[in-house]
Amino acid sequence: xxxxxxxxxxKDLKNAIEEELLANPDRFVQTWFNSETGVNYGYELEAxxxxxxxxxxxxxxxxxxNYTKVESKIDYEDPPNSGIIKQRPLQGQAPWxxxxxxxxxxxxxxxxxxxxxxxxxxxxDGVGDSREEDVYExxxxxxxxxxxxxxxxxxxxxxTVRNLTGKDEVFTWGTSKxxxxxxxxxxxxxxSFSYTF
Numbered sequence: 001x002x003x004x005x006x007x008x009x010x011k012d013l014k015n016a017i018e019e020e021l022l023a024n025p026d027r028f029v030q031t032w033f034n035s036e037t038g039v040n041y042g043y044e045l046e047a048x049x050x051x052x053x054x055x056x057x058x059x060x061x062x063x064x065x066n067y068t069k070v071e072s073k074i075d076y077e078d079p080p081n082s083g084i085i086k087q088r089p090l091q092g093q094a095p096w097x098x099x100x101x102x103x104x105x106x107x108x109x110x111x112x113x114x115x116x117x118x119x120x121x122x123x124x125d126g127v128g129d130s131r132e133e134d135v136y137e138x139x140x141x142x143x144x145x146x147x148x149x150x151x152x153x154x155x156x157x158x159x160t161v162r163n164l165t166g167k168d169e170v171f172t173w174g175t176s177k178x179x180x181x182x183x184x185x186x187x188x189x190x191x192s193f194s195y196t197f
Contacts, residue, residue, distance in 0.1 A: 004046070015034040015036060020033050041071050045066060045068075046064075064103075070095055072090035073089070154197065170182050
């Protein structure tokens with residue numbers, strides 16, 4: 001259950017589906033289009049370790065983390081039909097991502113407790129007519145909690161908390177980084193029951 005890994009990836013993109021924002025008198029209209037060519041490449045570092053070296057009971061505690069770095073490049077003509085090729089990031093692709101996790105399993109009680117952390121770099125959310133009209137989603141710290149309790153006869157109950165810190169989603173314009181939209185998403189609580197036959 002322990003991992004130490006380094007991975008490299010490279011993807012050629014053909015006709016990638018991307019989200020576009022079209023200017024209208026009242027508001028921007030959201031639609032989709034295909035970008036002919038592009039690439040995604042990068043690397044990932046991943047580690048997962050139990051604390052069993054402290055003592056046998058601590059094998060029930062597992063720490064994990066990964067970091068992904070992504071270079072994404074989409075070719076486009078600027079101005080349109082000019083033959084001049086420029087590049088921009090792929091819509092929806094973050095330039096980097098970090099995840100970390102802490103998991104504790106109490107085998108006697110059948111309780112599992114997890115804390116998950118995630119953050120991503122500023123990513124293109126909607127392609128505009130120009131790079132100044134592109135809309136980006138700003139990175140934010142996300143912390144989620146989950147507690148699962150095993151019950152009798154293959155049933156279990158799970159309690160989750162998503163976005164514990166209640167961070168807003170913030171969207172900004174192109175290189176100016178002026179706020180385009182800020183959404184208060186708040187913290188989400190969940191309670192579920194499952195039964196396995």
